Amino acid sequence: MTRxxxxxxxxxxxxxxxWAPGSWGSLAALPCxxxxxxxxxxxxxxxxxxxxxxxxxxxxxxxxxxxxxxxPGWIVVDEVAGQCLTLTVAPLNLYAFGAGFLLFxxxxxxxxxxxxxxxxxxxxGFGIMADDILAAIYSGAVLALGRYxxxx
Numbered sequence: 001m002t003r004x005x006x007x008x009x010x011x012x013x014x015x016x017x018x019w020a021p022g023s024w025g026s027l028a029a030l031p032c033x034x035x036x037x038x039x040x041x042x043x044x045x046x047x048x049x050x051x052x053x054x055x056x057x058x059x060x061x062x063x064x065x066x067x068x069x070x071x072p073g074w075i076v077v078d079e080v081a082g083q084c085l086t087l088t089v090a091p092l093n094l095y096a097f098g099a100g101f102l103l104f105x106x107x108x109x110x111x112x113x114x115x116x117x118x119x120x121x122x123x124x125g126f127g128i129m130a131d132d133i134l135a136a137i138y139s140g141a142v143l144a145l146g147r148y149x150x151x152x
Contacts, residue, residue, distance in 0.1 A: 005062035008055055008077055015074035025076025026104055029083035030097055036084075037092050045088050052081040053129055061125030071119070071128050082108065082132035082139075089144040099146065103139035108132060 010016055017024045036045045056077035063075055086104045090096040111119055111131065115138070118131040 002062060002066070005059040006066075008059035009063035009075045011076045011080050015076035021073045021076050022079045022108060023105060025079035026083040026101060026108075028076075029080040029087075030101060032080070033084045033087040033090075034092070034097065037087070037090075042088055045084060049081055049085045049088065052077065052084065053133065056081050056129050057125040059125070060128040064125065064128065070123065075128055078129045078132040079104075079108065081129060082136035085133060085136035086139045086143060089140045089147065091147065096143070096147070100139065100143050103142050104136060107135040107138040111135065112138065 007013075011025050011028055014024045014028045015021045032048075033045060036048055059077055060075050064070075064072065083101065083104050086100045087097065090100045107115065108131075115131050115134045118127065118134055121127075122130050
């Protein structure tokens with residue numbers, strides 16, 4: 001089970017790439033979200049996010065036991081889930097996906113409250129996943145607002 005958990009936690013090795021593994025995880029989420037939105041739709045992307053959250057919680061819980069770190073950088077399934085959640089409000093175009101990517105990375109790094117609270121106080125696999133989902137709520141809200149203003 002540890003091998004499967006590590007494979008999911010690193011999002012098939014993206015978390016092992018050098019320099020900013022969280023950004024690599026977010027970047028790897030873009031084609032996944034694009035394909036789901038293109039061929040299935042927003043509800044299916046939301047189901048994928050929920051599934052990723054549960055799988056990521058399990059995988060991160062198993063993987064984090066291999067280290068002394070609270071949230072090791074090589075665990076990026078949380079970024080994949082958060083990035084996909086952000087993109088549930090994006091239209092299917094490169095500009096929106098680019099904006100969604102940048103916004104999610106901003107809120108994931110900045111960690112405004114309650115993202116910072118979750119990052120400091122929630123532990124284990126749930127804590128690893130939770131702060132990125134909260135960051136995605138912020139980035140999705142800003143992306144949705146921008147979309148609303150631009151489409152008026």
